[in-house]
């Protein structure tokens with residue numbers, strides 16, 4: 140667990156652990172806040188507490204099996220950011236699938252950059268087998284996210300037309316890769 144200051148706010152970063160099962164409500168509140176603001180993430184329907192608990196249990200199982208690494212950022216006992224990398228299965232198990240979300244009100248203060256650096260470090264250290272490629276998917280209009288990913292050396296590998304729904308439009312999906 141590490142505490143750092145971002146934009147004048149004291150933020151704690153830690154690995155997801157079994158203890159967090161008790162905080163399922165906090166996780167539910169976090170993800171639903173992003174769904175409510177219609178952030179450019181895949182989910183578009185609020186999650187129930189039961190669904191959130193199941194998601195947490197699944198994640199913890201994957202962490203135990205060294206197939207997932209996952210970090211969360213907290214401020215004033217509220218979850219304000221999460222990031223994870225999940226290994227693919229079978230012939231894709233050299234590929235780590237990356238995701239990141241920061242709560243509205245905590246963006247643009249360097250937290251995304253920090254979490255990205257930390258999760259890449261953790262993935263190299265803890266995932267088995269070690270990933271050779273990190274892959275992500277992003278909405279073509281998500282400038283802050285694409286800016287962050289380019290900064291870390293991700294390269295655009297594909298643009299798939301009309302894959303993602305956003306406010307009544309069909310946007311292109313961008314696939315980006317980072318070779319480790």
Ligand SMILES: CC(C)(COP(=O)(O)OP(=O)(O)OC[C@H]1O[C@@H](n2cnc3c(N)ncnc32)[C@H](O)[C@@H]1OP(=O)(O)O)[C@@H](O)C(=O)NCCC(=O)NCCS
Pocket residue numbers: 178179180239240241242245246247248249250251252253276277278281282283284286287290
């Ligand atoms: C995308 C996201 C993770 C970026 O995290 P963040 O903490 O806001 O980003 P940081 O403050 O660390 O900034 C990192 C870089 O992102 C880019 N960036 C951040 N905000 C930006 C903005 N408003 N416009 C353009 N680029 C921006 C910049 O390249 C920035 O680097 P710099 O500060 O050196 O210029 C965050 O905005 C977020 O979670 N958004 C909602 C959910 C989402 O879109 N997730 C990604 C799904 S693929």
